[in-house]
C-alpha cells in the first residue's frame with residue numbers, strides 16, 4: 211500500500227518539477243545565477259529559518275511519540291545553527307555585513323511562508339503541522355540531489371556548490387526520511403478528514419517553496435513600497 215507521503219508527492223508532482231526547472235535553480239545549477247539574486251535569497255532565507263526552527267520546536271513539543279522528539283528538536287537546531295553557518299560563509303564571500311543584510315527588506319513571500327508555518331504550529335493539530343514542515347526538507351533535498359546528479363563529472367568551480375552539497379547530502383537525506391516516516395505514521399493514525407487537511411498543508415507549503423525561489427529571482431518588492 212502506498213503511504214501518505216508517496217500520495218502527497220504524486221499530488222504535487224507538477225509543482226515539484228516546476229521548482230527544479232525554475233530559472234533560479236537552473237542558474238544555480240550551472241553557476242550563472244546573478245549574485246544579487248542569491249544574496250536576496252540568503253537574506254530572506256536567514257529570516258525564514260528562524261520561523262522554520264520555531265515551528266520545528268513546536269512539533270518537538272507536541273509530538274505524541276517521544277521517539278520523534280529528538281528529530282524535531284535536532285532539526286530546529288540544524289535550521290538555526292548549521293544552515294546559518296552555510297549562510298555566514300556566503301555572507302563573507304559576498305562581503306555582506308549586517309548593514310547590507312538589514313537593508314534587504316523581508317519580502318512578501320518570505321513573510322507569508324514563515325507566517326504560514328507559525329500559524330500552522332499555533333492553530334493546527336500535530337499531523338497538519340508536520341505535513342506542512344515536510345516539503346521544507348523534501349523539496350530541498352529533491353532539488354539539491356537532482357542538481358548534483360545533473361552535474362556529475364562536469365566541472366568548473368560553481369560559486370553555489372556549498373549550497374548544492376548541503377542539500378544533496380546524506381545527512382539531509384536522512385532528515386527527509388525521518389520526517390516522512392513521522393508523517394506517514396501520523397497519517398495512518400488519523401482519520402480521512404485529518405489526511406485531507408494534511409494534504410492541503412503539504413500542498414500549500416510546496417507552493418510556498420516554489421514561490422520562495424520565484425520571489426528571490428524577481429527580487430520581489432512590496433508593491434506598496436512607494437506609498438509609505
Ligand SMILES: Cc1ncc(CO)c(N)n1
Pocket residue numbers: 255258259289293345346347350419422
Ligand atoms: C525556504 C526554505 N525551505 C526549506 C529550507 C531547507 O531547510 C530552506 N533553507 N529554505
